[in-house]
Amino acid sequence: MVAQSEIESTLRAALPKLARIEIEDQSSGCGENYSVLIVSDDFEGLITIKRHRLVNEILRKQIAEMHAFSQRTLTVKQYEAMKKAGTL
Amino acid sequence: MSFRTAARIALAPRRTLASTFLSNPSLCRRFLSTEHRKAIDDAVHQHPLVLFMKGTPDQPQCGFSRAVCQILDVQGVPQDKIKSFNVLEDEDLRTGIKEYSEWPTVPQLYVNGEFVGGCDIVLSMHQNGELEELLAKNGLAAPLPEQAK
Numbered sequence: 001m002v003a004q005s006e007i008e009s010t011l012r013a014a015l016p017k018l019a020r021i022e023i024e025d026q027s028s029g030c031g032e033n034y035s036v037l038i039v040s041d042d043f044e045g046l047i048t049i050k051r052h053r054l055v056n057e058i059l060r061k062q063i064a065e066m067h068a069f070s071q072r073t074l075t076v077k078q079y080e081a082m083k084k085a086g087t088l
Numbered sequence: 089m090s091f092r093t094a095a096r097i098a099l100a101p102r103r104t105l106a107s108t109f110l111s112n113p114s115l116c117r118r119f120l121s122t123e124h125r126k127a128i129d130d131a132v133h134q135h136p137l138v139l140f141m142k143g144t145p146d147q148p149q150c151g152f153s154r155a156v157c158q159i160l161d162v163q164g165v166p167q168d169k170i171k172s173f174n175v176l177e178d179e180d181l182r183t184g185i186k187e188y189s190e191w192p193t194v195p196q197l198y199v200n201g202e203f204v205g206g207c208d209i210v211l212s213m214h215q216n217g218e219l220e221e222l223l224a225k226n227g228l229a230a231p232l233p234e235q236a237k
Contacts (some may be wrong), residue, residue, distance in 0.1 A: 048212060049205050056192050063192045068152065070208055 001031040002062045014058040017041040019076050032067040039079040048073065120187040124180055128188045132198040135171035137228050140185045141195040142176050149176060152207040153195045159214045164229040199226050 020039035027033035051073035143149030213219035224231040
């Protein structure tokens with residue numbers, strides 16, 4: 001069982017440029033299945049797999065305790081563009 | 089040949105643990121044996137496309153594994169080109185594959201020995217066209233004709 005607040009605080013502490021975070025508990029409350037949208041310019045210049053590896057590393061302890069973890073990692077610019085285009 | 093068999097007969101290690109793995113003491117709780125590492129390494133290099141998943145392509149036992157299979161199908165990868173390993177049938181493989189790739193989740197897709205990603209990455213590559221390019225480049229699926237794009 002991993003608390004949503006723990007995921008958020010861990011990411012906030014590790015990503016100084018974190019602009020937006022949306023955490024969705026898809027496990028109907030048991031805390032084992034999260035989907036996370038992370039918007040941060042810390043991802044600037046990193047290809048997707050490197051961004052995911054970065055997040056996996058930050059949340060290593062938490063992910064190990066979950067059944068499923070899904071992530072999307074965007075820069076602020078990408079997020080704004082996708083929001084505008086309605087493809088978010 | 090099963091993973092266990094491959095692991096038993098494998099002799100020499102080919103890769104050392106990545107430096108990041110060693111630099112963080114909290115990550116050293118369990119080391120992948122050289123035999124298992126070699127077995128996984130051989131498997132991903134012997135087949136052009138390898139998928140470590142829960143269940144089989146015909147009967148996936150997890151939504152994320154199912155999604156990757158469906159994407160490969162939509163991309164036109166023939167079934168016989170997909171070499172899949174069911175991690176639910178082999179606990180050593182289930183934990184070993186995560187250490188091999190330093191990636192915490194299953195499914196995991198490999199193309200010609202290179203780790204491509206898990207479900208999230210495969211899906212985003214499918215959406216932005218990178219997957220089609222990668223598969224075509226490696227002869228795993230025919231590229232779409234221009235007008236069909």
